[in-house]
Amino acid sequence: MTAPLVAVAHGSRDPRSAATIHALLDVVRSMRPDLDVRVAFLDLSAPRVGDVLSAVHGDGHSAAVVVPLLLGRAFHARVDVPAAVAEAERRYPRFRVHVADVLGPDPRLDEAAWRRLAEAGVSPEDRRLGVVLAGAGSSHAPANRLVAAVAERWQGKTSWTGAVAAFAAAAEPAVPAAIEALRARGARRFAVASWFLAPGLLPDRISAQARQHAGGPLIATPMADDAGVAELVLRRYADALAAATSPLRLPTAL
Template sequence: MTSAPLVAVAHGSRDPRSAETVHRLLGVVRALRPELDVRAAFLDLSQPLLGDVLDAVRADGHREAVVVPLLLGHAFHARVDVPAAVAEAQQRHPDLRVRIGDVLGPDPRLDAAAWRRLLATGADPDDPELGVLLAGAGSSHAPANRLVADVAARWQSRTSWAGTVATFAAAAAPDVPAAIELLRARGARRFAVGSWFLAPGLLPDRIVELASAHAGAPLLAAPMADDAGVADLVLHRYDLASVEAPVPALT
């Protein structure tokens, strides 16, 4: 029996680098499982939108699909936008059954991907004068911010760094200047910025600009998205959702 298509849905951005990174990630997913029909979708600002991709899935003769949100936590987009787009598609296609997978975080594979990106900058886990910021988007949904802080705490526990602090581009504290001051107070003389972002865009650029302005020339980690561990995680979320009950068809 043919597997249901995997529809990976990202937030979307006006920055073309964001969609390019998502497509690179899905290229890794396809390489890991060549027989699987893998399609990219976006919630806003990039094309194609999730509803349009689900329309195409049904037009291609499929009666089922698995939507995997390329989102790092259970914030507004995961709790509201994704289910709403799926529901609208099912209104148009009452015989389409859709399973919605879990968001990507928390998961050790994300932690490991961000860690690999940071080490690739030359950050030394044994440097007692290094202060590390783990930068995320920030959310009004406190558990999403706590997820980033928990990763930062785990990094701190296994290194000799002066400190590791979660910092956010918007909607949550501390911001980058405040995080740098916290690290300086703990003895940091050099700085590195880890990335809790899947792809480049406005918010990661804001983090880089602020860190460069307040910390000289910090080491800057790349976003996580096309890391092989993230691709494996996308497939894991797909597999788990595939054995769960779908959102019922409307017939």
């Protein structure tokens, strides 16, 4: 019996967020109709991780693979996911939960965010354009550096005035400061790319700040149900399952 894939997202009070995560997993199911794919959330949305893992166990499975729908190895990946997995394995001693790597970094995320930006009407040849790649922000500096690295790669392959990372919380620069830095470089038009999987409070905050400071910027939608993201979810699942069945099995926690 193949281990079910349990995709674990952060969760949000905004119902658009959970709906978008479900849409992403619908794409995953369309790519692997043979696979049992379930959705769980760490907080603020239902069902919660523990409840889903209990249901998987109750359905007679001896193992599951948790794929964190997280873009970097910040607090949720390093603390919340392992804690939920440890609790499930404590409750069900013969039940094994294998944890896949987080989604980022990976070129498929870069490409998904790039496609959303192109859909918003952005051209890589626009020399007067400044692009802000906006993410949630984290107290874990390496997670923020991943976003900045994507912006740097975009800058290197376009004619834009500049491309910089900005964050909604917990890290600098904020979107207004990023826009002003691009304006100082000579940008006269602005676009905001999304380093988010789903809509919610933080993406809305970023959009509002951009409109206030940039005057009609092009704003990309979150990566959401992009086919490349769905492929990445399945790749993380396959890698975790392969590691779990290897003679040199890796630890189940991140």
